[in-house]
Amino acid sequence: MSAGEVKHAGLNLGATDEDAHEQAEPDVFGFWIFLMSDAVIFALLFAIYGTMLGATVGGPTAASAYKIGPTFAETLILLTSSFTFGMASIAMKHGATPRVLLGWLAATLILGVAFLGLELHDFATMTGDGAVPMRSGFLSSFFALVPLHGLHVLAGCLWLVVMMVQVPIFGLDARVKINLLRLGLFWHFLDIVWIAIFSVVYLQGLIR
Amino acid sequence: MTAPQTDLRRGKRHEIRTYVIGYALALALTGAAFAAVHWPSFAAPTTLSIVFGLALIQMIVHLRCFLHVSLGQSSRDDLLLILFSTLIIVLMVAGTIVIIANLHVRMM
Numbered sequence: 001m002s003a004g005e006v007k008h009a010g011l012n013l014g015a016t017d018e019d020a021h022e023q024a025e026p027d028v029f030g031f032w033i034f035l036m037s038d039a040v041i042f043a044l045l046f047a048i049y050g051t052m053l054g055a056t057v058g059g060p061t062a063a064s065a066y067k068i069g070p071t072f073a074e075t076l077i078l079l080t081s082s083f084t085f086g087m088a089s090i091a092m093k094h095g096a097t098p099r100v101l102l103g104w105l106a107a108t109l110i111l112g113v114a115f116l117g118l119e120l121h122d123f124a125t126m127t128g129d130g131a132v133p134m135r136s137g138f139l140s141s142f143f144a145l146v147p148l149h150g151l152h153v154l155a156g157c158l159w160l161v162v163m164m165v166q167v168p169i170f171g172l173d174a175r176v177k178i179n180l181l182r183l184g185l186f187w188h189f190l191d192i193v194w195i196a197i198f199s200v201v202y203l204q205g206l207i208r
Numbered sequence: 209m210t211a212p213q214t215d216l217r218r219g220k221r222h223e224i225r226t227y228v229i230g231y232a233l234a235l236a237l238t239g240a241a242f243a244a245v246h247w248p249s250f251a252a253p254t255t256l257s258i259v260f261g262l263a264l265i266q267m268i269v270h271l272r273c274f275l276h277v278s279l280g281q282s283s284r285d286d287l288l289l290i291l292f293s294t295l296i297i298v299l300m301v302a303g304t305i306v307i308i309a310n311l312h313v314r315m316m
Contacts, residue, residue: 009277009286011223016216032286036293043297047304051312072242079234082274086227094220188274192267198238199263203245207255 008032010185011089013177020174024181031182035189038152042193045145046200053204055137062138062205065131067122071202074118075194078153081111082191089184092177098167105164108187112157119150142201149197152190159183230273237266 006012008028013021053062088104090096123143126132133143163183166176241262244255271277277290 009275009290011276014219015212029286029289032289036289039293040297040300043301044304047301050301050305051308054312068242068246072238075238075242076235079231079238082234082270083227083231086230086274087224090220090223090227093223094216185275188270191274192270195263195266195270199241199259203241203259204256206245207252207259208248 010181011086011093013093013181016093016095017174017177020177023174024178027178028181028185031185035185038189039193042145042148042196045141045148046196049141049145049201052137052141056139057136059135059139060126060129060131062201063208065126065129065139065142066202066205067125068202068206070118070122071198074115074122075198077111077115077118078191078194081108081115082188084108084111085184085187089180092172092180095172098172101172102164102167105160105167109157109160109164112153112160116150116153116157119146119153123147146197146201149190149193152186152193156183156187156190159186226273226276230269233269233273234266237262237269241266 006014007021007025009032010028013024015021084104084107088101088108091101091104131139133140160183163176163180166179170176241259244250244258244262248255250258277287279287
């Protein structure tokens with residue numbers, strides 16, 4: 001067993017920290033099991049949304065309720081936050097100063113909060129236009145699927161805050177490093193779910 | 209300066225490049241999908257399959273470049289976990305949509 005071996009999916013600590021790398025294998029595997037069960041929940045909500053596309057009962061339709069501009073902005077923000085988190089992971093792995101690491105984490109947090117702000121503004125506009133979850137099966141399935149992703153992003157933001165406290169207090173020990181690896185997987189996973197949301201929900205609804 | 213340190217530096221450069229390439233590819237694919245919908249130049253069903261195809265490619269790019277999942281270097285349990293979950297998801301989603309769509313057609 002060499003320390004540089006790939007032990008789990010995701011960024012591996014490898015030879016930069018051999019003890020933490022050994023410990024990361026079971027921890028990260030457990031986290032992948034959680035991510036995949038979460039993926040099943042999202043997939044089934046997508047399936048329900050797919051079956052509810054036509055169930056608008058005369059209320060707002062996808063084409064009238066969605067707007068392409070804010071969706072594109074949200075997509076770019078979340079994608080950029082995935083990149084800044086990747087830079088944070090690399091800073092953590094290769095022993096950058098805590099200031100660099102915290103900087104990348106703060107950038108990710110700001111982008112995550114900006115995403116949530118835009119999304120909430122979208123939902124407020126929709127409900128203001130009468131597109132509320134009670135209106136139709138279509139809107140019920142929309143408000144079950146998309147805000148659930150938003151709640152995940154909110155949880156990720158809270159987790160980011162916790163890590164930005166843990167890094168200065170505990171320093172980069174094995175536990176903090178593995179927590180950051182797991183948060184990275186979670187954050188990148190949410191971006192993959194968002195790809196499905198903007199393609200299946202927003203773009204499909206907006207095609208003329 | 210010892211050999212392992214040079215290796216680590218090379219590894220770091222390689223990892224940064226992976227993220228940059230992933231980010232650039234993801235931006236291009238996202239832009240293409242939104243452009244295809246914003247300036248429609250095909251019939252609606254064609255546009256829809258273009259959007260879904262681009263989404264699938266982008267998911268693979270994210271898995272490869274951001275989550276570092278690859279078929280080659282890992283023959284481990286977690287790859288099996290991901291593939292099995294994908295199978296379950298495809299079965300459940302496709303099954304749900306086929307059955308409900310079929311019921312819908314019969315009831316109309």
